[in-house]
Amino acid sequence: MFEFATPSQLKRAGILGMNNRNISYIARYNERKFYPRVDDKLETKLLAKEEDIATPELLKVIRHPHELKGLEDELKKYDNFVLKPSRGSAGKGILVITSQKDGLYCKPSGEALPYNELKKHINNTLSGLYSLGGRRDKVLIERCINFSNAFDGFSYQGVPDVRVILFKGFPVMAMMRLSTKASDGKANLHQGAVGVGIDLKTGQAINAVQFNKQIKAHPDTGKLLSELVVPLWDEVLLLSCQCYEMSELAYIGADIVLDADLGAQLLELNARPGLSIQIANATGLRTRLSLIESLTRKQLRKTPEERIAFSIESFCQQ
């Protein structure tokens, strides 16, 4: 029932552990002063705009409770929108409204909410319920992503996104997160979402896991996960790499979504990306990170396109 591996087995497989990630990579390479660029979604969006990095359209920012006045009427203009805490993490506090019907706001699950619920959610967010450290927060109202149907049948009710881990601007590993019934429409691997390792060269699925175990098909739709290919893969990779220049953080995770009309968009950046990506890819991160660590200063100075080429050559089976 409980099968343990030895530390040397893990080391040989090149697996990166939490302690090592926190101390040798995040603490060592990420400068604390740049963290707000990643922790505060509003700041991320503003920075992205300056760097011409596409993000979902920002409809409104609410900073104070009094700004709620007249919001109800304003919201009627929009078909769909997302309420996001600016300083939230791990998807906390995100409320997605896909349509409005009879004065009620409908969630992807079909649940219909009165305006009061939205107001409560916004107040909670402003009070800092979902923010890191419980501090006062802002609410971002964004336009919903119009999902490309490339992922039809691969996801259950949620936002499938691509997570790319970047180290010093080099894409190191990528995975797609598909929500399931078990994960309640959330892309949280711990809660039962499916993680699909993506080949950096082609954007094709390499391997898929749910609850740490390998699976072949989506648990709810039954579709074969090996058929999964991320469209516009080059655009997705390029977008993610540009985040390095934007954030100036060495070790980050970029979450990219695909809009049917607008293409690849940056959803958010993550200063502490998780380690499940290794399980999804059936490969350890350490070897790849060590390779990049060994590069000289001159070798590190590349354009995003050059970095992508380097990663593909170094990490992908040719």
Add this chain to the structure above:
Amino acid sequence: MKSKTQLIVIISILFAIGGGLIFYKHMFLGFPLIPNEEENVWSVEAKITFKAEGKPAKVTLAVPGPQTILNILDESHASAGYGFLRSDDKPGQGIARRAVWSQRDVNGKQTIYYRVVVHKAFVENKAGVIPDFSYITLPEYNNLQETAIKNIIKIVSKKSADKTSFAGALLKLFNSKSPSQDVLLILGRDFSSDSKAKAAAGIMNYAGIRTYLIYGLELHGSKTFTRLTPYIVFAENEKYVIFNPMKTQPGTDVPVLAWQRGNNQLLKVEGGVNPNITFSVVKSSRATLGLAQDAAQNKGEALIDFSIYSLPLEQEAAFLMLLMVPVGALVVVIMRSLIGIPTSGTFMPILLALAFASTDLLPGIIMFSIIITLGLVMRTYLSKLDLLLVPRISAVVVVVIIIMAGVTILSHKLGITGGLRAAFFPVIILSWTVERLSIICEEDGGTEAVRLMTGSIFVSIIIYTLMNSEVVRFWLYSYSEVVLIILGCILLLGQYTGYRLSELLRFAPLAKTVKGE
């Protein structure tokens, strides 16, 4: 890495100071390493009896001075109606000490007691090891004796290399079955231990080795003695060497209390007849820690004077509780970094453990679970009332207090003991826990909340067990500086980049299937 070297320096300093203090306390002040260690303590009482003749009486008794291998815990005397005086011939040098009792009009049978309580010193005291030569009165020898002495010295010197071997060889001559003419002359055919001791001391001093006589009592079991035993004592390389004149090897099997130094009269009674003295030794034991503390305090060790032992008892208890927090913090760090047990926050398990300390573990956990569940239900209801975050948490706090009060009263009425003692901070912890748990429930699902809470409780149980462990409490109390070492360990663990136990489990399927790139 400049910050890394800084860290190494800090950690080294912490370990050095903490370890150094512990080492000093144990090695030099005799602090024990495990709780409930006990030491032998001997109570030695001299009982003097005589018959007074209706005149002023004066009793002079040689009494123990500062000892080398023993610590004197207590000295006391009992005598009805006598004036008491104690004098040191040469204060601080451990030389002859006298107690004097006097009374103007006494008649009939008199009894006077003098008592010392001693225990084996953890480290030899310097007192008494190096005697002052001027106090040793050399016996007068005539020409014949001097020649004999010189002969003896010549023989003994050839057979010895240092003072100890000299004394051994000398006593061998004294104790041989067929002593030589010289020896017979010196001993004067008196082969008692007293005579041998005096002769040995005289010869050794003549040879230039400062030696003096002591009259003492062997301390092993409880026993009564009617006379003191003579020994000769000298210093070799600043170490105390004792010889029983009837034996040829140095040292004694058991500690010897040097009751009298020098060979002056042990007891002198003026104004009375039939003086008699007996010594009774009673052996008992006392906790080593207490002895060490007293000994250190008596010596005036600043380290002890300015430590937690000088605090009044109830403050000591509070201090001990405070010291538990670093221990708890270390446990949390170990659990997190080495094992990978998730807890809801760093401080939560420590606070929980402290809360359980005032409620006892099992009732504490049960109460905790009940209150959390009730609190969660309340909170869910309150959130439906459209309250903002801060008023909602405040409301939860009040509700939790009401629940706790209710539970306390109920358990009291039902006669259940060990119910909650509504201390201040558990209420805050509980309310905050309820709030955090409900958010986790909403956002990450019930399983996550249960997972985190179980982790926190598990770790808090470990901390609680440590808090109640006798050994841990003993160490924190006796060696409070171990906190510095704990701090060093925490800093050290913060640098641990290896795998956690939970990761060995989590990545096992991956590790077994992947081949490294």
